[in-house]
Amino acid sequence: MSALGALIEREGLQHVASVRAGGYSWAATTVYYKPGTGRFYWLSESGCSCNYFGDGSYELGAFGDGDREAALRALADVDHWEGSPSAEERAQAATALRDFREVPA
Numbered sequence: 001m002s003a004l005g006a007l008i009e010r011e012g013l014q015h016v017a018s019v020r021a022g023g024y025s026w027a028a029t030t031v032y033y034k035p036g037t038g039r040f041y042w043l044s045e046s047g048c049s050c051n052y053f054g055d056g057s058y059e060l061g062a063f064g065d066g067d068r069e070a071a072l073r074a075l076a077d078v079d080h081w082e083g084s085p086s087a088e089e090r091a092q093a094a095t096a097l098r099d100f101r102e103v104p105a
Helices: 003-011 066-075 087-097
Strands: 015-021 026-034 040-048 064-066
Touching: 015 066, 015 087, 026 066, 040 066, 064 066, 066 087
Parallel strands: none
Antiparallel strands: 015 026, 026 040, 040 064
16 A cells, blocks of 8 residues: 555545646646544645656645635646646536535544
């Protein structure tokens, strides 16, 4: 299991939405929810074809965190010089986040 996968499991994070931009060179943000806290956490990374989202070593403190509106702003900020997410991709991620409801553990 990857370090990111282990952190997600250890913290009980629930995947909510993600947006990716670029091609060979990329940027991405994935939003998670931590049950019982009312908080969303997001990881924003960038790289190239030699690495992948979630390749690093992580602690929850390295993530952005906040309420639903802050997470929506984080998703909206994903952009990259090599290509931006389509309007449809952005809308799907925003809808997933707006419609998200905590899944009981």
